[in-house]
Amino acid sequence: MRYETPATIEAAVGLIAAETGIARVLSGGTDLLVQLKAGMIEPDLVVDLKRIAATREITAEAGGFRIGSAVSAASLREHKALRAAWPGIIEGLKLIGSTQVQGRATLTGNLCNASPAADSVPCLVAAGASARIVGPSGKRDIPVQDVPAGPGRTNLAKGELVESIFIPAAAAHTGSCYLRFTPRTEMDIAVVSAGVSVTLDASGTCTAACIVLGAVAARVTIAEEAAKAIIGTKVDEAALAKMQAAASAAATPIDDKRGTKEFRIEVAGVLARRAVEKALERARGK
Amino acid sequence: MSKITVSATVNGDAADFVCDATETLLDVLRDRLGLTGAKEGCGTGDCGACSVILNDRLVCACLVLGAEAQGAKIETVEGLANGETLHPLQRKFIEHAALQCGVCTPGFLVAAKSLIDHNPDPTEEQVRYWLAGNLCRCTGYDKIVRAVLDAAAEMREANHAA
Numbered sequence: 011m012r013y014e015t016p017a018t019i020e021a022a023v024g025l026i027a028a029e030t031g032i033a034r035v036l037s038g039g040t041d042l043l044v045q046l047k048a049g050m051i052e053p054d055l056v057v058d059l060k061r062i063a064a065t066r067e068i069t070a071e072a073g074g075f076r077i078g079s080a081v082s083a084a085s086l087r088e089h090k091a092l093r094a095a096w097p098g099i100i101e102g103l104k105l106i107g108s109t110q111v112q113g114r115a116t117l118t119g120n121l122c123n124a125s126p127a128a129d130s131v132p133c134l135v136a137a138g139a140s141a142r143i144v145g146p147s148g149k150r151d152i153p154v155q156d157v158p159a160g161p162g163r164t165n166l167a168k169g170e171l172v173e174s175i176f177i178p179a180a181a182a183h184t185g186s187c188y189l190r191f192t193p194r195t196e197m198d199i200a201v202v203s204a205g206v207s208v209t210l211d212a213s214g215t216c217t218a219a220c221i222v223l224g225a226v227a228a229r230v231t232i233a234e235e236a237a238k239a240i241i242g243t244k245v246d247e248a249a250l251a252k253m254q255a256a257a258s259a260a261a262t263p264i265d266d267k268r269g270t271k272e273f274r275i276e277v278a279g280v281l282a283r284r285a286v287e288k289a290l291e292r293a294r295g296k
Numbered sequence: 297m298s299k300i301t302v303s304a305t306v307n308g309d310a311a312d313f314v315c316d317a318t319e320t321l322l323d324v325l326r327d328r329l330g331l332t333g334a335k336e337g338c339g340t341g342d343c344g345a346c347s348v349i350l351n352d353r354l355v356c357a358c359l360v361l362g363a364e365a366q367g368a369k370i371e372t373v374e375g376l377a378n379g380e381t382l383h384p385l386q387r388k389f390i391e392h393a394a395l396q397c398g399v400c401t402p403g404f405l406v407a408a409k410s411l412i413d414h415n416p417d418p419t420e421e422q423v424r425y426w427l428a429g430n431l432c433r434c435t436g437y438d439k440i441v442r443a444v445l446d447a448a449a450e451m452r453e454a455n456h457a458a
Contacts, residue, residue, distance in 0.1 A: 013300060013317035013363045036361070043320065043359045044340045056317065058364060084353055108429020109407065111341055113353035114360070196428040197342075 011053055015061040019144055019173050022057050027146045027169030029055045035171050037065070037080040038114035040107065041123045064174070068092070073179030076142075079118035079172050083130075084109075086117065096177060097292060098133035098186030098205055098285075105129045105190060108197060118172045124158035124229075125199075131158075131230050132205025132222040133188045139177045145170035160228045181218070183210040185292030187285040190224070191277050193268075200225045201269040204257070204281040208240070208289040216240045221253070221286070223278050226261035233260035236282060245290055250283055257282035304365040306331070307375030315362035322346045324362035325372060333373035333402040337431070344430035347403040347410075348372050354410035356429075373402035376409060384447040384454075385409060392443040396434035404430050408444045416452055420445060 016022040026033040031054030036042055045051050059065045065080040068089055075092050083103040086092060093100050106115055106129050120130045121141065131154065140151045146169045154175065159165045166172070180186070190203035203224035211217050221236040236256035243249035258279030265271045299314040306329065313328045322339075325331045325348070337343035339358045346357040349371035376383040385405050388394070395401045404427065411418055411426045418426070423441050432440065 011317045013361065015363075015366070036364075039361065039364075040341060040359055043361070046318065047339050047358075056361075058361075060364070082353065107341065108344065109354050109410075109426050110344055110347055110356045110429045111359070113350070113355040196425065 012055045013058065014055065015058045017061055019059075019062055019064070019171075022059055022062065022171065023144055023146060023169055025055065025057050026171065031055065033057065035059060035122075038082060038116045038119050040111050040115045041119060059171075071176065075177045077117055077175045077177065079174055080116055083112040083115045083117070087112070092177070095180040096133065096137050096186050098188045098207065098289065099130065099137060099177065101188040102130040102133050102205060105188075105200075117175050121154055121157050121175070122164055122166070122172060124160070124162050124164050126158075126161055126228055126230065127200040127203070127225040128230075129188070129190060129200060129203065129224070131155075132203055132224045133186055133207070134175065134177065134205075135222045135230055135232065136186060136205045136207035136220040137177050137180070138207075138220070139175055141175050142173045143170050144173045149173070151176070155222075155230055155232065158229050180207075181209045183212070183293045184208065184218075185289035185294070187288040187292065189281045189285045189288070191269075191281060199268070202226055202261075202263070202274045202277045202281060204278065204285045206282065206285040206289050208245070208286060208293050210245075210290075210293045214244055214294070216243055216245050216249075219286075221257055221282050223257065223261055223282065226263040226274050226278050231260055231262070233257045233282065236260060240286065245286070250286065253286060254279040254283040300363045302363060302366045304368045304370055306370045307372060311370075313362070317361070317363060319362040320358050321348070321350075321360040321362050321365055321370075322357035324365070325357060325370075328362075331372050331374050334406075335399050335402060337399065337403075342429075342431070343400070343403075344407060344427075345400050345403040347406045347430065349406060349410050349413075352413070354407055371406070371409075373405050376405060383409070384450050385412075385444065388443040388447040388450070389440070392439045392446065394435060394439040394443040400430060400432045400434075404432070404440055408447070411444070412448050412451060416448060416455070418445070418448060 065078040190200040192198035209218040219237040221233040223231040239252040261278035263274035335345040337345035
């Protein structure tokens with residue numbers, strides 16, 4: 011295994027594009043090193059992005075935030091403006107592993123590890139975040155939900171990597187929230203999760219919403235009917251009940267050792283409702 | 297396979313070493329630098345026994361490549377005591393009997409130091425969440441949590457007096 015530390019993103023792309031064997035990108039390493047240890051992969055080349063200054067930076071852009079691919083969860087949690095704009099994204103990050111893991115783990119890594127249960131992804135999707143992909147033929151921006159192809163697989167082509175994630179500005183009166191169900195309070199993987207964003211107008215009518223479910227399909231699920239159930243309403247009891255039913259209906263989970271299909275379908279609706287209620291509280295507060 | 301030459305700062309001293317690309321920082325600390333305080337419990341970031349502070353961030357040394365340490369500042373349990381004088385955390389762990397077999401203790405001490413560096417006045421709940429990635433199979437956690445809270449209180453008083 012060769013270990014390279016390119017100084018530019020173009021050099022990083024050149025290295026992975028030219029590698030004839032298996033190439034892996036290293037940012038936080040909290041998934042990659044576990045896979046190395048377990049012998050799940052034996053890469054010929056590991057490209058560490060952290061010497062590229064832009065990968066370690068959070069920069070203001072168009073009222074939103076551009077997050078370099080190697081920015082740690084710990085740094086993001088300390089970023090006051092991001093915390094204020096998108097508390098739901100921070101709630102997801104706070105649940106990933108331990109303090110030690112958060113000292114290294116990154117948003118981009120969580121996205122590209124492509125676990126359906128990734129805690130930071132549902133709220134990124136709900137916030138309308140995009141990933142900037144860079145490859146031999148240049149750069150392109152795609153919605154974050156289009157990066158994972160299925161468990162452990164991405165839609166990135168050979169030689170491509172994610173350079174940064176862009177989280178747009180939150181509209182006025184927007185609230186977000188992320189909730190998950192786990193049998194333990196800490197250090198666990200979501201059995202079901204919900205990340206939501208809700209925007210109200212001055213009269214309290216919901217003008218935009220995005221309800222995203224985790225761990226109930228091979229990729230995160232955008233529950234469009236659930237969002238439609240509250241958009242245009244004052245998000246009263248009737249709208250919430252309809253939203254909850256639609257969220258459950260959108261879940262297409264599997265049975266596994268962590269939860270049954272029936273349990274996940276029911277809890278998807280419950281978590282979506284609780285997350286919307288919390289997001290509403292936040293939207294009304296600002 | 298050619299070796300990688302790395303220069304880092306470990307516990308305030310320059311440390312130069314060579315390593316293979318596949319070696320972890322934990323391998324390097326233990327096998328190349330003779331710093332055996334950090335322990336390998338799981339090797340997969342679950343147990344926290346290899347906790348070290350890397351550029352002011354608490355990390356598991358088993359989840360860092362040795363080669364990544366180029367130019368980095370690393371703090372390990374060996375750097376806690378000042379000569380023969382134990383760090384307040386070390387003293388309080390002894391006073392509260394916050395250890396039995398001791399394998400997890402270096403990780404707990406480093407993690408607790410990182411907590412107090414970030415937050416000199418943590419609540420019990422904050423201590424418990426911060427240390428959730430450090431596993432102990434002997435004592436249970438109450439004595440450890442009490443030792444950390446007591447050490448933090450003593451360090452605040454000492455800072456106040458100074």
